[in-house]
Every structure is written in structure tokens, then in C-alpha cells.
Amino acid sequence: MTVAIAPLDTGRPITWRNPGVDRSSDYDAGRFGLTEAAMAQAQRTIAAWPGYQVTPLHRLDRLAKRLGLNSLLVKAETDRLGLDSFKALGAPYAVEQVVLGEASRGRRMTPGISVTAPHGGARDAAPPRITVTCATDGNHGRAVAWAAQRLGVDAVIYVPRMVSKARITAIARHGAQIVEVDGNYDEAVACAQTDADRFGRHVVSDFGYAGYEDVPRLCMLGYTMLVRELVGQLDPAEPPTHIVIQGGCGAFAAAVIAGLWREWGASRPSVIVLEPIAAAGLYESARAGRPVFVSGDHDTVMGGLACGTVSMPAWPLIRDGVDLFVVLPDRYALEAMRVYASPIEGDPAIVAGETGASGLGALLALLENRETRLAANLDEHSHVLLFVCEGATDPAAYRRHVGSSPDQILRLSKG
Ligand SMILES: Cc1ncc(COP(=O)(O)O)c(C=O)c1O
Numbered sequence: 576m577t578v579a580i581a582p583l584d585t586g587r588p589i590t591w592r593n594p595g596v597d598r599s600s601d602y603d604a605g606r607f608g609l610t611e612a613a614m615a616q617a618q619r620t621i622a623a624w625p626g627y628q629v630t631p632l633h634r635l636d637r638l639a640k641r642l643g644l645n646s647l648l649v650k651a652e653t654d655r656l657g658l659d660s661f662k663a664l665g666a667p668y669a670v671e672q673v674v675l676g677e678a679s680r681g682r683r684m685t686p687g688i689s690v691t692a693p694h695g696g697a698r699d700a701a702p703p704r705i706t707v708t709c710a711t712d713g714n715h716g717r718a719v720a721w722a723a724q725r726l727g728v729d730a731v732i733y734v735p736r737m738v739s740k741a742r743i744t745a746i747a748r749h750g751a752q753i754v755e756v757d758g759n760y761d762e763a764v765a766c767a768q769t770d771a772d773r774f775g776r777h778v779v780s781d782f783g784y785a786g787y788e789d790v791p792r793l794c795m796l797g798y799t800m801l802v803r804e805l806v807g808q809l810d811p812a813e814p815p816t817h818i819v820i821q822g823g824c825g826a827f828a829a830a831v832i833a834g835l836w837r838e839w840g841a842s843r844p845s846v847i848v849l850e851p852i853a854a855a856g857l858y859e860s861a862r863a864g865r866p867v868f869v870s871g872d873h874d875t876v877m878g879g880l881a882c883g884t885v886s887m888p889a890w891p892l893i894r895d896g897v898d899l900f901v902v903l904p905d906r907y908a909l910e911a912m913r914v915y916a917s918p919i920e921g922d923p924a925i926v927a928g929e930t931g932a933s934g935l936g937a938l939l940a941l942l943e944n945r946e947t948r949l950a951a952n953l954d955e956h957s958h959v960l961l962f963v964c965e966g967a968t969d970p971a972a973y974r975r976h977v978g979s980s981p982d983q984i985l986r987l988s989k990g
Pocket of ligand 1: 660713714781823826828930931964
């Protein structure tokens with residue numbers, strides 16, 4: 576049973592070392608549900624998509640020096656397939672697999688194209704259209720809508736109360752029908768599911784629960800592409816010692832952990848997962864030793880992380896693979912957006928949204944005092960890798976927080 580607990584009300588970051596982290600076993604596909612063959616298949620499929628490109632890995636040498644680290648690398652997902660976040664890897668892979676499965680059963684992918692009936696018999700009427708659906712804080716729904724448009728199927732996307740108009744518009748731009756839910760993310764998930772049952776839609780969620788794990792696992796398989804890219808980009812002589820990953824429902828972190836574990840085994844980098852104070856469902860679940868649910872409206876500027884509990888297929892990897900949890904007040908994410916936008920001379924400028932910048936926010940929080948520095952084992956020998964997992968997905972909010980528009984920062988960075 577999932578237990579509901581109240582959100583944290585501290586204004587200070589919390590760091591917690593996971594006593595359950597497993598640093599002695601090999602990667603175990605049976606325990607974690609993502610097989611090596613399935614990861615490889617997802618990676619091959621994505622690499623063949625039109626427009627697919629490896630996203631950049633930036634070096635911030637000046638900032639590393641100022642922070643007292645050996646090196647600082649940033650994998651920037653700000654222009655992933657034109658969608659501004661790594662989410663373009665997960666949901667579109669899942670949508671593609673769902674649509675291919677349905678099309679092979681005779682359902683309609685593209686308007687006007689008739690599909691051969693399953694047994695080769697004649698059809699009386701056009702086959703029903705495929706509709707995919709999900710709840711979203713922005714990026715996942717945008718990726719579902721994008722994939723549906725690309726494959727010629729319909730999309731209905733449910734957005735909770737806290738999602739900004741700019742993010743809703745970005746989803747609607749891909750032709751999706753939007754349903755605004757007067758509730759939090761978890762309530763939007765419930766609405767999407769109820770309507771899907773009623774209207775025969777396919778839920779393509781990155782959030783899994785008992786009985787609904789296959790599709791979220793497909794999203795996670797798509798995210799493992801990040802690790803395949805990193806393996807090709809990293810200097811083998813200087814592997815990262817620490818990786819900081821943003822945690823919402825945990826699918827992103829779990830997929831990266833799976834890829835790292837498979838690649839580097841027990842000597843994989845130390846994994847630090849950060850969450851907002853208002854929605855620290857992964858941290859609370861790890862502490863409780865089982866999935867728990869954080870109540871409240873999950874109000875945070877880190878909109879992509881506003882999720883109160885852990886996705887079921889992600890849970891074993893979060894439980895066994897996260898070394899350190901950081902629970903972060905919003906102000907650190909905002910500070911990190913500004914640091915990325917105004918780099919030290921010689922470092923590149925990076926346009927990072929609130930969630931995108933929060934990895935650096937967590938690093939800044941950890942480096943703030945000796946105790947947390949020690950807890951994270953961060954020192955002058957550390958090679959830290961961060962993900963800027965989204966760009967400026969809400970340009971007006973970006974301008975408010977940074978003082979310049981995303982375009983101004985990009986122009987400055989091009990010099
Ligand atoms: C930009 C961004 N980063 C990180 C996350 C967190 O990913 P997950 O929910 O898989 O933990 C999200 C989720 O929406 C997101 O949009």
C-alpha cells in the first residue's frame with residue numbers, strides 16, 4: 576500500500592546518503608527489468624530517426640576551478656530533436672512501439688490510409704484511429720504530441736493546474752487536444768487513465784504502477800540513449816566520478832543508472848539525485864524502503880520534477896542505484912539558471928530552464944558547506960557530470976528569472 580506523507584517544509588537543502596545502495600553486484604536485468612537487448616534495440620531505433628543527433632557535452636573548466644572541482648561536464652538536452660528536453664527520447668520511442676503494435680492489429684495510423692485487415696479480409700468501414708494520451712507537467716506531453724503528429728495518430732494530453740500557459744501552448748502546437756485538470760500531476764494521471772478506459776485510448780506515460788509497467792519501461796529504454804551517447808563522448812582517461820540527475824517520477828534517473836551500471840558495473844560514478852522540497856517522492860520512498868506518496872500541490876519552479884511518488888518500474892533502480900539524495904529549495908535552481916547564463920570568461924553560456932539548471936543548483940548546494948561536501952565526497956579530484964535536461968521551455972519565466980531572454984543569451988554565447 577502507498578502511504579501518503581506531508582511535503583517537507585524546510586527552506587534548506589537536505590542531503591541523505593542511501594544506505595541501501597548496491598555497489599558490489601553486476602547489473603542485473605532480472606532485478607531491474609531493462610534487458611541489455613531491449614536497451615540496444617531502443618538505441619538502434621532512435622539513432623535511425625530522422626533529425627537524430629548526439630546532444631553536446633560542454634566543459635565548464637573555469638566554473639570547475641572556481642568550485643574547487645577537477646572538471647565539470649554538462650550534457651545539454653536543450654535542443655533534443657527540436658523539443659528542448661531529453662523527454663524526446665522516451666515518449667516518442669514508446670509511442671512508436673505502441674502505434675506499431677496497434678497498426679499490426681489493423682488500427683489506423685495515418686488519415687486516409689487503409690490498413691489490411693488482420694486476416695486479409697475486406698473491411699466494411701475505416702478502421703478506428705489510434706489515440707495516445709498522457710498526463711504531463713510539460714515536456715513528456717510535448718514529446719507524446721510530437722510523436723503522435725509524426726506518426727499520424729491522435730493525442731489527448733492532460734495538464735495539471737501548475738503548468739504554465741507557455742508549456743501548454745508548446746504541446747498544442749503539435750496538434751494535440753489539451754485537457755486542463757484542476758488538480759496536481761497525480762490527479763491529472765488519474766483523469767487521463769479514466770478517460771482512456773472510457774474512450775479506448777492508449778496511455779503513454781513515463782509513470783508506471785502495478786499493472787502498467789511496459790509502456791513506462793519503453794520510455795526508460797529510450798532514455799538509456801543518453802548513456803550510449805556519453806560513452807562515445809567521454810574521455811576514457813577521465814571518467815566522471817559523480818553524476819547529478821534530476822528526479823521527478825524517477826524514470827530518467829533509473830534509466831541513466833541502468834546504463835551506467837551496465838557500462839561500468841560497481842565502479843560506476845556516484846549517482847546524486849535531486850528533487851524539489853515540495854515533491855521529494857524518491858527521497859521519501861528510499862527512506863521508507865518502499866514507495867510512498869508525498870501529498871500537496873507539488874508547487875515548485877522545477878515543474879518537470881513536480882511528482883509526488885516513484886514510478887514502479889523505476890523503483891528498484893532508484894532504491895539500489897542512488898548514492899545520495901538532495902532535496903532542493905527552488906532558489907538554488909534559479910541561481911543555477913543565472914550561473915549558466917552568465918558564465919565565467921572562457922566557459923560556454925547555456926540556456927537552461929528551471930528543471931534543466933537544477934542539477935547545477937544541487938551541486939552548488941552540496942558545495943556550500945564542508946559537511947555536505949564530505950557527504951558527497953566532492954573535492955579537487957572530482958569529475959562531475961550534470962544534465963541540463965531542458966532548455967528554456969517557458970521563455971517568459973526564463974526572462975523573469977535571468978533578466979535576459981533565451982535568445983539574448985544564445986546571441987551572447989555565439990559572440
Ligand atoms: C526536463 C525534465 N527533467 C527531468 C524530469 C524528471 O524525469 P522523471 O520524471 O523521469 O524523473 C522531467 C520530467 O518531466 C523533465 O521534464
